[in-house]
Amino acid sequence: MDDASDAPATDGGAGAAGGSEPTPEEEAAAAEDFIAEQRHLRLGKLDAMRAAGVDPYPVRFERTTTAGAIQAAHGDLQPGTEIDEKVSIAGRLMLMRRQGKLSFATLVDRDGPIQLFVSTAVIGEVAHHDFDDLDRGDWIGVEGTIMTTRRGELSVKVAGFTLLSKTIRPLPEKWHGLTDTDTRYRQRYVDLVMNENARRIARIRIQTISRVRHYLEGQGFSEVEGPVLQSTQGGATARPFVTHHNALGNDLYLRIALELHLKRLIVGGLDRVFEIGRVFRNEGVDTTHNPEFTMLEVYQAFGDYNDMMDLTEGIIADAARDVLPDMKVTYGGVELNLAPPYRRATMVALIEEELGVDINPAMPVEAARKVLDGLGVAYRADWGSGRLTNAVYDELLQHKIVQPTFVLDHPREVSPLARPHRDDPTLTERFELVISGHELANAYSELNDPVDQLQRFEDEAAAKAHGDAEAGDVDLDYVRALEYGMPPTGGMGMGMDRLVMLLTGTPSIREVILFPTLRPEPGMGGLTESTPGPRGDL
RNA sequence: GCGCCGCUAGCUCAACUGGUUAGAGCAAGUGACUCUUAAUCACUAGGUUCGGGGUUCGAGUCCCCGGCGGCGUACCA
Structure with a gap:
């Protein structure tokens, strides 16, 4: 979605009296900042890729297995093992450890993480350079074979890779992740990636x-x-x-x-x-x-x-x-x-057991009121003995039932x-x-x-x-x-x-709730003002 | 609704009782590196301190108004 172009311009003139709404100019400026900042960082990479004939958003990728399946099948391999089993997996790059002619990366799919082992000796200098140019957060598809490192980490030895979707926004910090509750609820997609x-x-x-x-x-x-x-x-x-x-x-x-x-x-x-x-x-x-x-x-x-x-x-x-x-x-x-x-117990019996008082809907209302007076529970004059009994339960009992x-x-x-x-x-x-x-x-x-x-x-x-x-x-x-x-x-x-x-x-x-109800976020489009409905507030 | 607390770089956090030019790690950029595990090392860049007003010689810090969130409290699941 092109979120920079649509929202601000369309609600011509509304909200001028309110004062608290961002003006269209302010929203446009905020969008401008976003574009300016990002263009410096990663949109430039996109342009370069397209110029080189690489599609940063290809249409499909055929994978043969997942991280979890590889872990399940080969979790017991000894350190320093290489086996001749070809796999094709896809996921999001979450960690990159580049060290010259050898790079390690952590790829995460819906099962969890698996390490990628990328070597110039295997894929050549050009491809390795392209790999190191990827960003944390990018989606990639990988073909390779199963191996373990000298320290025993199960890995996919990369024979080739394809960028599946380029990340434009940087992910939150890799160690502390995303903790701000507002952002976690508003951008649950990031919360799910990180937490x-x-x-x-x-x-x-x-x-x-x-x-x-x-x-x-x-x-x-x-x-x-x-x-x-x-x-x-x-x-x-x-x-x-x-x-x-x-x-x-x-x-x-x-x-x-x-x-x-x-x-x-x-x-x-x-x-x-x-x-x-x-x-x-x-x-x-x-x-x-x-x-x-x-x-x-x-x-x-x-x-x-x-x-x-x-x-x-x-x-x-x-x-x-x-x-x-x-x-x-x-x-x-x-x-x-x-x-x-x-446990199964009646409301009347629980009141008697816990509070030591006798109250029930069949008793005269004056007697029931005396019970509430004695317990210090407030009530309204039009309540009968039934509602009074329920009030005792609600006020003094329910929260104690564990x-x-x-x-x-x-x-x-x-x-x-x-x-x-x-x-x-x-x-x-x-x-x-x-x-x-x-x-x-x-x-x-x-x-x-x-x-x-x-x-x-x-x-x-x-x-x-x-x-x-x-x-x-x-x-x-x-x-x-x-x-x-x-x-x-x-x-x-x-x-x-x-x-x-x-x-x-x-x-x-x-x-x-994956997407809890929140106040609308300014500048994100959609309904932001209170428009009285046909019947107003009931 | 009401009360309390919070909002500082993309993220996680500093900044004493108000005092120079708001710092650090991660992320980013440049470079080094063939077994890393939050890799490491060097350098670089990055800020309308949520917004607006006020007090003050001086405000991230104090006061007022507003925004957003969390928690508590009252009613509903």
């Missing part, structure tokens, strides 16, 4: 999502895709992003959850479905929250929340198996044991999509899986009574009308679906990013 931990987290994320998918398929679940653009807000409580469809002439939400469309598919008879997909919440950004994140939701007809507990344990255990052979991980300085079974624990039977008042508990109508059949003080999964025996569901939607809509931006809409189409009959169903949602955080021992969600 083994970035590659490790990326690898575990890829592997985790793949394992979850295959585990569920193995259990008879079908992967489906619901709509991202939706006209009603529901399935969770969160502020949505709003966008606009020009041809249809209406505003749309970006989904905040996967739930309601998956359950429509249960109504349609798909029986066991799941989706791993991106959801969007227009809320704060911090160590554990990104505006877009990846959710897993699973629905199983004829099951209940007990089945979901078993399934949740199975998913986590299966995902952890490769990454954590002993099922243990140190997170936040504490060793967590992810081996099932996990080892994996299913917290069961949340008050009905805080669980609009869960089915009332079979033994106690003030509770629901719901659980949250809490690990290291954070909620990793949330599940219900799903509510399938359309009349009850409509009532709960209307309660939420009333809250929204009173200014609660996180409250959902009345989704009458969903109610209509339930009226056609949804079988008894267990459903579960799990944050995939948080699962990866857990498996990698990473405290920040931005480390496990």
Whole structure:
């Protein structure tokens, strides 16, 4: 891409009043500096190469093996061995050690490093000079044979090489690498080149999502895709992003959850479905929250929340198996044991056990308020005993739960999509899986009574009308679906990013999302200003 | 949102209580070098100290405003 030429000129006149935006002149000057500096360094080499008939960006290269395969096949060779096996490999030059008529270089491909041994005696003076003229960061293809050096380093003895892509920008420092978090997130491509931990987290994320998918398929679940653009807000409580469809002439939400469309598919008879997909919440950004994140939701007809507990344990255990052979991980300085079974305890019992107080959604609201007064927990006048019970749990208990624990039977008042508990109508059949003080999964025996569901939607809509931006809409189409009959169903949602955080021992969600949401970088093109949407900020 | 901390060469970092011309390593350029491993050695070049204003004889350093980031805190996964 030609990043110098497009961005500045096109937004004629906008932003003059703001003062904080770089002017087009400043951006042009910055681009000028870049070009001036780089032309001195490497663009000159490009020109020279082209003049000499060498294409610095050729179209294809045929490789026969990789660094890892060579290491695996020949890792046991004695020092000073040469074998007559021809290989062709490709990768990025990461280190160069030139010493006259002999050069060593470290080539890295996706498996890792392998040393290149380049000798004038083998390839001649001209080719060796061309090799020494390469820059750290260049992509090259190499043909050669397998050897070990006198000190035993497995190497490819280079018989010939081809430049595959010329690097114009210098890589970060070879020893300290790239540490600036802002640059690491904005230029993840450089982070991945330089930092083994970035590659490790990326690898575990890829592997985790793949394992979850295959585990569920193995259990008879079908992967489906619901709509991202939706006209009603529901399935969770969160502020949505709003966008606009020009041809249809209406505003749309970006989904905040996967739930309601998956359950429509249960109504349609798909029986066991799941989706791993991106959801969007227009809320704060911090160590554990990104505006877009990846959710897993699973629905199983004829099951209940007990089945979901078993399934949740199975998913986590299966995902952890490769990454954590002993099922243990140190997170936040504490060793967590992810081996099932996990403790199962009701919210009311945990409060009693940990805090020594008796509070539950069935008790008179005055009595519940006294409990909160005694504990020093703040509450609002319109909360019932259910919400008060939940407040005690949220404020004083959840963050203390370290080892994996299913917290069961949340008050009905805080669980609009869960089915009332079979033994106690003030509770629901719901659980949250809490690990290291954070909620990793949330599940219900799903509510399938359309009349009850409509009532709960209307309660939420009333809250929204009173200014609660996180409250959902009345989704009458969903109610209509339930009226056609949804079988008894267990459903579960799990944050995939948080699962990866857990498996990698990473405290920040931005480390496990390859491209976390950041403020736009000035001068890089695209949207940089706040343009009020058709409905403004909800 | 709020609070605290940070931003110095392409990268990683120095620069005392405000005091000459802002230093070093790596990367880059030139040269030497046939077994290196962050190769080594010599020389060269590289800076709007995040931006703007202020205090001062003098500001990378102090003050104010703004930008970007990190962490903490409140709510959501």
